[in-house]
Amino acid sequence: MIRRLMVANRGEIASRVFRTCRALGIETVAVHSDADADLPYVREADLAVRLPGNTPAETYLDVALLLDAARRTGADAIHPGYGFLSENAGFAAAVEDAGLTWVGPTPASIEAMGSKVEAKRIMREAGVPVLEAPAQPTESDLPLIVKASAGGGGRGMRIVRSLDALDREVAAARAEAESAFGDGTVFVEPYVEHGRHVEVQVVGSSVYGDRDCSLQRRHQKVVEEAPAPGLDDAVRTAMHDAARAAAEAIDYRGAGTVEFLLDPATRRFWFLEMNTRLQVEHPVTEAVQGVDLVELQLRVAESDWFMGWGGEPDGHAIEVRLYAEDPAADHAPQSGVLTRFEIPAEDGVRIDAGYESGSEVSTFYDAMLAKVVAHAPTRTAAARRLAGVLSRATIHGVPTNRDQLVAILRDPRFLAGEVSTALLPEVQVPPLDPAWAPVAAALAIAEHDAALRTVQRGIPVGWRNVTSQPQLTLLDDQPVAWWGGRDGYRVDGATVVAASPTAVTLEVDGVRTTYAVVVGDGAVDVDWPGGHAAYARTPRFTDPADAVASGSLLAPMPGTVTAVHVAAGDEVAAGQPVLVLEAMKMQHTVAAPTAGTVTEIGVETGAQVAAGEVLAVVAETVEEEQ
Structure with a gap:
C-alpha cells in the first residue's frame, strides 16, 4: 500500500x-x-x-x-x-x-515505446498498421513530416512541402529535439493532409474508449473530446483492437494511450505513437467512462494484477487547453503576472488549473494555464456549455487563446463533427468590437483617480467653470472624450447611467450594458458580454530614451537566444533568419522584416532577453531612382 x-x-x-x-x-x-x-x-x-x-x-x-x-x-x-x-x-x-x-508502466515498456522508430518496428510485427517512411523522398511523396524520435508535444516536428526545404527542416527539427529531449534523432514519414488524430485509452490491455485530438496548433493539441465523433462502428472496433494488440505486444501495465492517424476519406488509420503515461486530455475519458484514471494507476502500482473493463460512453465531453499565448502572433507564448484569473465553476464543468489570480507565468515551462472540460448528454450541448463558461471567464494580465477557443467551439464545421488537423488555422476569431469599452475605461479611471484625491474631494469629476472642451483620456495613444460636472458624466452618443471605479453602465439606443473595469498601474481591463479589452494608459509625455531605432527587431517574448545567424555588416534578404529565440520549450525564428544591412546585433548566443528588448537592427535597403 x-x-x-x-x-x-x-x-x-x-x-x-x-x-x-x-x-x-x-x-x-x-x-x-x-x-x-x-x-x-x-x-x-x-x-x-x-x-x-x-x-x-x-x-x-x-x-x-x-x-x-x-x-x-x-x-x-x-x-x-x-x-x-x-x-x-x-x-x-x-x-x-x-x-x-x-x-507507471515497467521501464522495459517505456523503453520499447520511447523511440518512435523502434515503436514502429514492434507495432509492425504485432500487426498494427504503421506509416512507412520513404527511403529517398521524391516530389510525389510530398508533403512530408519530420518528427523527433524521442519527441512529444509538437517539439521537433516540421511539415515539409518542398524537397529543397527538407534538409533545412530536418536540421531545425534535430536542434529543437536535442534541446527539448536531449536526443536529436529524427525521422521522416508521409504527412496526411486533413487527417484526424484519434487515440485509444488503455489500462493494461483493457480499453477505456477513444478520444479525438485533431484540433492542434504547432502540432500541439488544443481541443480534445470523447468519444471521437463520426467514427463508424467498424473503424472504432478496429482501432480498439489495434490498441489492445499494441499493449499486449509490450506486456503493458497501467494507464497509457495509443495514438492513431485517421484518413477520413479512406477510413484507413495508422499507428503514430504510444504514450506510456497519463495523457493531458485524460479528463474527457474520465467524464464519459465514469472512472478515475489516476486511481487506476495507483491500483496497478500497488498490485501486479489488474483487470478492468471500459463501458459504453455516457454522454460527451470536450476539453480545451487554455494557453498563455497570442494567436495573432503565430501563437507566441506569453509570460507575466495573471492579475486576475477566474473561470466560473458550474455544473458539468471541470477546471484543472495550475495558476490562480496573482500567479506569475514564467518563461521556463509550457504555456498552458488550465484545462477546462464540459460534460453533457450530447456533443452540441457540451460545446455550448464550454463556450459559455470560457466567454464568462475573467483573465487579465497575460494574453491567452480564450477567444480562439470560443470561436472553435461555436464554429459550424466543428459542431458538425468536421474535425481535422487542418481545421483550427481555418477558424476565424470574430473581430472584437470594443464599442463603448474605451469610454467605460475612461470614466472608471476618472472615478478611480477621484477616489485617490487628498484635496478638493467635494468637487465633481471633470468640473470646469466654463465647459468649452471635453476631458481627454489617452488609452493606447487614442484620445477618449468625455464631459463631467455637477450633473454627472456626459459622452456623445450614449447615456451614462452609473459610473464607479469598478463598473460603468452605459445606455445606447435604449439598451443598457454594464462594463466591469479593473484599473491597474498603467493598464485598464474591461470585461462586458461582448468580450474583454485591455488598454494601456498613455502618459502625457514620453521619455525620448524609450524610443527604439527604425528597423529594430524586438523580442516577441522573454526567452533565451539559442543561435545568431548573422553579424553586423551582413546583407540580409526579407524573411531571412537573423536569430533563434527559445521560450517555453519552443524555438522561434526572428527574421529580417525587409531586405537590408544588419547595423547592430545586440545579443549573443545564450543571452536571456525580455519581451520587447532590441535584438538586432536591420537598415532597409532603399534603391535610388534613376
Missing part, C-alpha cells in the same frame, strides 16, 4: 494527482523550482521540497535531485505526471532501484 506519494512534476497535473491521493488517504509531496514556489500545487501538498534553480535541466529533469527529495520526505512512491521524466525508462528504473513504487 502506498503511504506517501511524491509527484515529480509541477502545475495542474501535480494538483490533479494530489486530488485523488486526498480522496484515497495518501499523503502527498510536491517538488518545485524557484519560479514555481508560489503556485497553488505547492500549497496543496502535505510536504514540499525546493529544487534550486529554474530551468527544467536543473530542477524537474534532475533524477538525483528528485530521488533525494523523496528520501528526505519519506515518500514511498513517485508519480511522474506527464512531460519531463514521465516517459524516461532510466528514471523509472532508478525509482525502482531506490526501493520506491513507480506509478
Whole structure:
C-alpha cells in the first residue's frame, strides 16, 4: 500500500494527482523550482521540497535531485505526471532501484515505446498498421513530416512541402529535439493532409474508449473530446483492437494511450505513437467512462494484477487547453503576472488549473494555464456549455487563446463533427468590437483617480467653470472624450447611467450594458458580454530614451537566444533568419522584416532577453531612382 506519494512534476497535473491521493488517504509531496514556489500545487501538498534553480535541466529533469527529495520526505512512491521524466525508462528504473513504487508502466515498456522508430518496428510485427517512411523522398511523396524520435508535444516536428526545404527542416527539427529531449534523432514519414488524430485509452490491455485530438496548433493539441465523433462502428472496433494488440505486444501495465492517424476519406488509420503515461486530455475519458484514471494507476502500482473493463460512453465531453499565448502572433507564448484569473465553476464543468489570480507565468515551462472540460448528454450541448463558461471567464494580465477557443467551439464545421488537423488555422476569431469599452475605461479611471484625491474631494469629476472642451483620456495613444460636472458624466452618443471605479453602465439606443473595469498601474481591463479589452494608459509625455531605432527587431517574448545567424555588416534578404529565440520549450525564428544591412546585433548566443528588448537592427535597403 502506498503511504506517501511524491509527484515529480509541477502545475495542474501535480494538483490533479494530489486530488485523488486526498480522496484515497495518501499523503502527498510536491517538488518545485524557484519560479514555481508560489503556485497553488505547492500549497496543496502535505510536504514540499525546493529544487534550486529554474530551468527544467536543473530542477524537474534532475533524477538525483528528485530521488533525494523523496528520501528526505519519506515518500514511498513517485508519480511522474506527464512531460519531463514521465516517459524516461532510466528514471523509472532508478525509482525502482531506490526501493520506491513507480506509478507507471515497467521501464522495459517505456523503453520499447520511447523511440518512435523502434515503436514502429514492434507495432509492425504485432500487426498494427504503421506509416512507412520513404527511403529517398521524391516530389510525389510530398508533403512530408519530420518528427523527433524521442519527441512529444509538437517539439521537433516540421511539415515539409518542398524537397529543397527538407534538409533545412530536418536540421531545425534535430536542434529543437536535442534541446527539448536531449536526443536529436529524427525521422521522416508521409504527412496526411486533413487527417484526424484519434487515440485509444488503455489500462493494461483493457480499453477505456477513444478520444479525438485533431484540433492542434504547432502540432500541439488544443481541443480534445470523447468519444471521437463520426467514427463508424467498424473503424472504432478496429482501432480498439489495434490498441489492445499494441499493449499486449509490450506486456503493458497501467494507464497509457495509443495514438492513431485517421484518413477520413479512406477510413484507413495508422499507428503514430504510444504514450506510456497519463495523457493531458485524460479528463474527457474520465467524464464519459465514469472512472478515475489516476486511481487506476495507483491500483496497478500497488498490485501486479489488474483487470478492468471500459463501458459504453455516457454522454460527451470536450476539453480545451487554455494557453498563455497570442494567436495573432503565430501563437507566441506569453509570460507575466495573471492579475486576475477566474473561470466560473458550474455544473458539468471541470477546471484543472495550475495558476490562480496573482500567479506569475514564467518563461521556463509550457504555456498552458488550465484545462477546462464540459460534460453533457450530447456533443452540441457540451460545446455550448464550454463556450459559455470560457466567454464568462475573467483573465487579465497575460494574453491567452480564450477567444480562439470560443470561436472553435461555436464554429459550424466543428459542431458538425468536421474535425481535422487542418481545421483550427481555418477558424476565424470574430473581430472584437470594443464599442463603448474605451469610454467605460475612461470614466472608471476618472472615478478611480477621484477616489485617490487628498484635496478638493467635494468637487465633481471633470468640473470646469466654463465647459468649452471635453476631458481627454489617452488609452493606447487614442484620445477618449468625455464631459463631467455637477450633473454627472456626459459622452456623445450614449447615456451614462452609473459610473464607479469598478463598473460603468452605459445606455445606447435604449439598451443598457454594464462594463466591469479593473484599473491597474498603467493598464485598464474591461470585461462586458461582448468580450474583454485591455488598454494601456498613455502618459502625457514620453521619455525620448524609450524610443527604439527604425528597423529594430524586438523580442516577441522573454526567452533565451539559442543561435545568431548573422553579424553586423551582413546583407540580409526579407524573411531571412537573423536569430533563434527559445521560450517555453519552443524555438522561434526572428527574421529580417525587409531586405537590408544588419547595423547592430545586440545579443549573443545564450543571452536571456525580455519581451520587447532590441535584438538586432536591420537598415532597409532603399534603391535610388534613376
